Amino acid sequence: MSRADTSHAVTGVQGGDGAVAQTRRRIMDAALEVFLRDGYVGAKTDEIAAAAGASKQTIYKHFGRKENLFEQIVLDRLGGVGQIFQDAMRELADTSDVEATLRAVAREFVHTLTQPSSLRVRRLVIAEASRFPSLGRAYFEAGPERVHAALSSCFEQLTDRGLLRTAEPLLAANHFTWLVISIPVNKVMFCGDDIHFRPEELDHWADEAVRVFLAAYRAPG
Amino acid sequence: MSRADTSHAVTGVQGGDGAVAQTRRRIMDAALEVFLRDGYVGAKTDEIAAAAGASKQTIYKHFGRKENLFEQIVLDRLGGVGQIFQDAMRELADTSDVEATLRAVAREFVHTLTQPSSLRVRRLVIAEASRFPSLGRAYFEAGPERVHAALSSCFEQLTDRGLLRTAEPLLAANHFTWLVISIPVNKVMFCGDDIHFRPEELDHWADEAVRVFLAAYRAPG
């Protein structure tokens, strides 16, 4: 205990940029790549080691078991997901031009969520949801549910201000989100993540989603 | 050739109820069960054999390779998927009470597609879409795309008859479908297929989806 607090003994689990943390990052990045490509069972630890430019020993030193490595990686990716749209949300709650702001939010949604990096993780989590049930739920809560909750509260405020009429804000939030992203997301789920959409296409879907949404939820008058 | 047409030599690849076909069915049913539970890689041929009450020999006699068995099974499940709603569609195209008929269609959609048997196959296909790309596309074409195409043609007719106003019928079909089923389907994708929804809940989602859809696509006047 008395000799534990030397300068480099502090490297705990959370990030940093010490040599250890760097190695850990390299491993996690490589592992994510391999897991995304081959799935949990298909991914070979030897391959992860090779891709990371690290030795298998080091991986097992850091993560103990393959399962553990997998969970760490997915949880690591989870942090930012729901956070991205927080800014757009704040703007939405305070706006006076609901249509324009909603359109901006929709476009940001559809562009961000159709990024391969996002879709491939989604695919992976769905694929392994029965092997890692808690991970599936964690993803759903940190992703879709968080976004829906935030949107819902926005809609509630806009309804109070007389700009929308959402009797069930959470349902409205679901309608909005899925209207915006269902088309590209579902296509990619089945047809592989190497499909790319034209920006105009994405924008058009976003705009039409907003049109439908507002037709149903705009305040009368 | 001359001795090929005895009574039991006719049992080809397609179904029948000869002893051979029965064995084949038993294997396919058991295999589906195991694949759904454990995924492609996780499923063990020994286990499939045990579940089918058949010998591994017989399986390999019938299907040659594990990959083959897997593909056969999924393709087998594909046939009926898009076909189910054909009746509802026909009714929809001819109806005069769009709202009522649409509501009926929506309810049938949401109840049918939230059946575990449907959702688990969907999960499986998504999970293995990178290992079996052609299978993913086949599923998408036989399932969602076929339904969208049929719906789209209905909407087109209803638009011609002045009952709807769908400038882009295919887009409208997408909006309709995803409005109806996105909520339960996405929840199950992440949170496991043992989640069950209350019928009233499903009906409510269907009705609200129709409400939103009609707000955007009902013909004016």
Next chain:
DNA sequence: GGTGAACCGTACCGTACGGTACACCTGGGT
């Protein structure tokens, strides 16, 4: 120049699993 932490490379172990070989059984057709 000594010490120890982090890491590398390789070899290795145990086991699991896809696929095959082989010997045997069974029941309908002739």
Next chain:
DNA sequence: ACCCAGGTGTACCGTACGGTACGGTTCACC
């Protein structure tokens, strides 16, 4: 009475892969 296609059961092979052991190397710090 015999045949034989379809099926069973078991044993087996080869290989792949998770995980470990071990010896060697680098590098920071004292």
